[in-house]
Amino acid sequence: MINAFLISFRLRIACRVNGILYWLKRLPLLRRILPGSLYGAGWLKTAATILAAQWELFSFFFGKILYLAVFFGPALALLHSERDAAWGGTFLHIFLFLTLAGALFNNPIFSADANTYYTVFLMRMDARRYALSNYVYFLLKNLLGFAGVLTPAWLLSAALLKEPADSPWWILLLPLLAVACKLIAAAGNLALFHRRGILLNDLSGGKPYFALLFLLLLAAYGLPCLGLIVPGAVLLVLCCILILVAVPAVLYLHRSRDYRRVYQAYPYAAAPAQAVQQAVQQGYQNKLVLEEGQGSQHSGCAYLNDLFIQRHRKMLVRRPRRLALILCGVLAAALLASALSRDLAAEINQRLIRTLPSFLLVMYFINRGETITQIMFFNCDHSLLAYRFYRRPQVILELFRARLRTVISLNLLPTAVIAAGLPLLLLVSGGTERPVEYPLLAGSILTMSVFFSVHYLVLYYLLQPYTAGLEKKSPAYAALTGVTYLVCYFVATRLGSLMSPLLFGVVLILFCAAYLPIALLLAYRLAPKTFRLRQ
Amino acid sequence: MKLVISEMRKSFDKKEVLRGASFTFEQGRIYGLLGRNGAGKTTLFNCLNEDLRADGGSAFLEDEGGRRPLSCDDIGYVLSTPVLPEFLTAREFLRFFLDINRGRVPYPKEPDVYLDYMQIDPEDRGKLMKDFSHGMKNKMQMLVHFIADPPVLLLDEPLTSLDVVMADEMKQLLRRRKETHITILSTHIMELALDLCDDIVILHNGALSPVEREHLDDAAYKDRIIAALKEEEND
Incomplete structure (x- = not known):
């Protein structure tokens, strides 16, 4: 029994070390430095096993x-x-x-x-x-x-x-x-x-x-x-x-x-690992909806995109709708509470505008850019990128434009509730002396939503992180999505509180006004070269 | 028309898979590309199709007008496992394909005409392709390449997973088209290569070389091919 455990433990460590080596070897500089023979280095596996055993001992108590x-x-x-x-x-x-x-x-x-x-x-x-x-x-x-x-x-x-x-x-x-x-x-x-x-x-x-x-x-x-x-x-x-x-x-x-x-x-x-992704793909495909009357007046990439949205309605449209309904409920409750209790209304009024930076995190979690692009890849691009006609620059860019509209509009449904709801709540809870705060609230929320929609789609087109085997293997993509969260968290919890809400809103809108054209320009320039199947 | 591959090189880490592979494939012939496991057949196809960037060398088309580098429209790459957008029906896939290839497909027809040609059952044409059998998916994959009609067709293990009737249909289709095209198929099945291909080319030690048939019968030719493949071990 002990022998069985030791064999499986050593195997697990060897897999983990190989996984880390594989990951390191995909990084630009290390790729050249680390030799492929490292995978077979016994000393490395032994050292890793000793380290892992020590970590296990430590994690006994630390956990x-x-x-x-x-x-x-x-x-x-x-x-x-x-x-x-x-x-x-x-x-x-x-x-x-x-x-x-x-x-x-x-x-x-x-x-x-x-x-x-x-x-x-x-x-x-x-x-x-x-x-x-x-x-x-x-x-x-x-x-x-x-x-x-x-x-x-x-x-x-x-x-x-x-x-x-x-x-x-x-x-x-x-x-x-x-x-x-x-x-x-x-x-x-x-x-x-x-x-x-x-x-x-x-x-x-x-x-x-x-x-x-x-x-x-x-x-x-x-x-x-x-x-x-x-x-x-x-x-x-x-x-x-x-x-x-x-x-x-x-x-x-x-x-x-x-x-x-x-x-x-x-x-x-x-x-092994690929099966997990294949199960996810199968799950996506099981939710496809084929109904009479589905179709499109458009042609080419817009036609493909229309059908994609219709067939993936359960995955793409239903959730934003539900979320919008839930948000409507929360908003109605807040409006009702403001109308019924003066104290509560004052509290909401005082806090609402100050919490604007933290809505960056709310919008981060509401936005489904990463999930939408994953569905796009698993159910569409994974197969079509194998065809050269689909990789022609004009096809890539035409579809990118159609998808950009789609992603923005899908995220816009719950966003609209927040963007309309917050100024309304501000008004009902007692209003503000600075009327500019009404459009600022709505504008900031809309800007955040558009930012996340564009950001994830551009990252997908520039770094296309998935392999033909459906595995996500791009350290750059993983790093950038991680950095996106950290920056949002930092801005929402620290940086945002250092500025007045008014200044925060203005800076946010100006940042997005600068970022979005650059991101789109990069996508237009580079996507025809970068939007490929990883081998 | 000729497809000229010249000094193509490709390495993965320190492993040289293609070591200056050179060969000239001619129109009107079906070539069987044979090689041991890991010899680099798929790598060669991927380099020609620009799925992988070659480390060196070139590939171009040569005809009376001269030489020109391979372009996106020149190659059709039929994968051994067909991949199709499963959320579309066969008709929708063809319509999308014809839409974005407007002006490129000579004499475009309605999707159903093509589906008739490929003998796809009318009942199946409105079904999502996720519910298609492997053979039907293979037919659809082949069909878009036939419609696009690129001068060079690369087929990776094309008939291995088809039933005998469907495999025979595919063979007939490839033979019908061969006069106007350059067809290269990679396979491990010797019988298929001998039955369908006019020439056998071997990829070994990262280089391409023909196995001349001369006046040998099938059995003797087969022995010669195997001997050529075994040379790799002895090198």
């Missing part, structure tokens, strides 16, 4: 510290303003429900990836050995990680509160509870698969699965808000029961011979 800091720290600080022993009970309550959620959502016994494919299917390692050895390792990490972190946490709480928050026995019980819950969930899932062929995971579970997660989170954080927590005695009994039930679960997991079948049933286990 748990992060978990406690993120999921418990803020909640405990909000729920208990005073330092007293009561927070120990709240901690145990939250821990119980998050552990139940974790048993369903962070339980990777059956999750298959490229490594599973290589190890189980290509190298024919016994699937049971592979699954169990990796799972035992995962559980040990949890057990030791929790024990290692809860001990100092308990000592710290005892020092801070001048008295221990709870019995030190919990330090032993809680890690066992976490592991027991995962084992029971895994055995239950395997039994369900054995009897009915159903494998529950976040991919196949769909909405009910996420509803359950929501309920567990609600119980974890909502009940303490109402002053309700699971009493310590009940928790203790529950712990003991779950730990006892975990024993037959372990036996069942150990005896089962279904693991290979489980991996075969897993949607992405059948092939």
